[in-house]
């Protein structure tokens with residue numbers, strides 16, 4: 001069976017990978033000249049890489065880890081010590097750590113929280129711990145029901161002091177969805193906390209050992225093409241063409257760089273586009289269908305990723321850092337954390353600037369100047385005195401519409417991978433799967449989409465050529481796709 005997939009982000013590539021494993025022929029059509037979507041990266045004229053986003057892989061990412069294992073590239077994940085490290089606001093230049101000992105969950109999480117006395121007082125730890133009991137006991141059902149509250153509202157409902165937000169959760173909300181706790185749905189924070197507290201290695205973090213297009217996306221493409229599939233760059237979907245019976249009859253692909261436009265036909269069609277461009281491409285006839293209508297409520301959130309190359313080392317820390325500063329979210333010294341970007345003498349800080357709504361329209365120079373002001377507070381020892389650290393080079397990457405903004409009420413708007421159109425399916429981090437807007441969510445959505453296509457084929461919904469004998473797509477352990485690694 002031929003399946004046309006628009007979008008070569010992790011969702012589209014994962015969908016194609018699992019379809020090709022099952023003996024089908026995916027044709028991936030990507031608008032840009034680079035693989036990876038939100039994990040895309042480029043090289044500047046000096047050969048330095050810059051990325052759409054600073055990306056962290058968590059131990060809880062079972063589907064992503066399974067993909068790495070299936071591709072034989074697990075050694076490309078550089079696992080860090082099991083800790084969360086925050087900049088101290090009151091003592092600039094110092095850090096506060098949550099260290100998870102090597103004991104089973106949730107004891108390791110409890111020990112990490114109890115062991116940190118810089119950020120939360122004992123009464124705050126106790127009231128927060130009690131607040132989490134329903135989430136731990138009642139599981140995902142409770143977590144989903146909390147989608148009507150923002151995280152700040154959830155804290156208030158549980159009489160947890162506002163200071164807990166200031167100390168920990170402003171940083172965490174910004175890291176999870178690039179917005180503040182007043183805006184983020186409590187489902188998002190509770191989902192992350194649940195994974196972290198219920199899985200011994202859930203909060204363990206890894207960095208990829210190099211640029212994502214070559215180190216992660218290319219092996220997926222090689223896997224797909226070795227099984228007869230194709231992945232085309234600079235092949236933008238311009239129109240979803242419909243047959244008289246309402247099914248999709250083709251993907252109209254735009255001609256760029258002097259190439260003529262063309263229609264790609266297949267037995268099934270997948271949008272692995274982000275939700276914002278998909279909404280612009282929906283055929284008029286589909287817009288009234290509730291399944292597509294509710295997509296109107298899902299909207300990308302702006303974020304900015306900044307790369308700063310310095311003339312010296314600012315830190316030796318080989319880990320993600322939570323800045324806890326007003327303009328910045330998480331950051332890392334990539335010269336320590338990532339093998340390909342390694343430099344023993346000079347730092348390259350990659351920083352996520354969020355919330356970015358007031359900054360996305362501003363000049364790169366203004367953004368870099370504001371970031372440097374914050375860094376002067378975080379690293380006073382390097383920016384004061386007679387010989388302050390010098391910035392050698394800066395690159396700013398703006399994403400005005402990144403992952404969907406996870407405000408309260410969004411869970412009910414997220415579509416299943418199976419659409420009401422029999423031969424049209426969705427993949428993407430915004431589609432329904434339990435991992436929210438993340439790389440893990442994208443990879444899982446792609447696999448769930450491949451399974452949905454296989455199920456439609458078996459159920460006769462796809463009028464097509466017979467499937468390759470004996471080819472099956474492994475079915476996930478439960479409806480959320482949480483299968484063991």
Ligand SMILES: Cc1cc2nc3c(=O)[nH]c(=O)nc-3n(C[C@H](O)[C@H](O)[C@H](O)COP(=O)(O)OP(=O)(O)OC[C@H]3O[C@@H](n4cnc5c(N)ncnc54)[C@H](O)[C@@H]3O)c2cc1C
Pocket residue numbers: 006007008009010011012029030031032035036037038039052053054055056057235236237238272273274277303304305352399402403427428429430437438439440441442
């Ligand atoms: C700054 C930043 C930091 C992040 N940090 C993390 C992190 O630490 N951990 C984590 O798990 N996640 C993180 N994420 C989120 C993660 O990157 C995304 O959730 C995930 O990559 C989304 O994958 P996707 O395939 O669903 O969408 P995308 O990656 O957006 O892929 C969609 C693809 O569709 C293509 N496309 C668009 N229009 C068309 C068209 N008309 N025709 C054909 N193709 C088209 C796009 O070019 C793109 O390649 C971060 C994101 C950002 C922006």
